[in-house]
Amino acid sequence: MKIALLGYGKMGKTIEKLALEKGHTIVYKSTSNSEEGEFQEAEAVIEFSSPEAAVDNISKALNAGIPVICGTTGWLEKYDEMVNLCEKRNGSFISASNFSVGVNLFFNINEYVAKLMETWKDYTVSVEEIHHLQKKDAPSGTAITLAEDILKHSEKERWKLDASDKKFLNITAKREEDVKGTHIVSYDSAIDSISIKHEAHSREGFALGAILAAQWLQNKKGVFTMKDVLGIKN
Secondary structure, rough: EEEEEEEOOOOHHHHHHHHHHHEEEEEEEEOOOOEEEHHHHHEEEEOOOHHHHHHHHHHHHHHHOOOOEEEOOOHHHHHHHHHHHHHHHHOOOEEEEOOOOOHHHHHHHHHHHHHOOOOOOOEEEEEEEEEEEEOOOOOOOOHHHHHHHHOOOOOOOEEEEEHHHHHHOEEEEEEOOOOOOOEEEEEOOOEEEEEEEEEEEHHHHHHHHHHHHHHOOOOOOOEEEEEHHHHOOO
């Protein structure tokens, strides 16, 4: 598979390393101020850039007729616009807050627990995420996905960062040195606490998932999710 990397930071470099090990070819890579290679040769675009660049990068891939995998978060107010562009161009598109196989399994565990806890009103649910100092958006897209799945089975109005009002689902975002990504969902009562946790040990899980998604998307048309890639049923 010939891959174009839009965004060549730490994630882009990890994807490049693992893709080459798997026999794929990197035909193009770009940052905000440089580019190298031939974009039109790509059979898949993997996009890990910045919230400011994501929409232009996704549009570039869809307009070129190249399947695109987007792992950038913090731009989802334009998601429907990208879905419409994908449909207009008869393109192929997957966007995910997290491409790690383990995290996507964690998403499903989280929603199952939320359903289980729905009737137990003595427990207060919250989400905590911890990432490296360079992460630009807060809360993380993964934390938002966790919160939105919880809200389907909760009386909370919506999620809110550092919420003190109990009508909101509180998300706490912490930034610490060299943390790849930790997410904790807690249910606390006066009697006890229950929590589930996912902790990433390296970026390779995210990179491998993105490559897996790019392989899966070949010869498919439409907008898909990681549930489709992994065969996870609701």
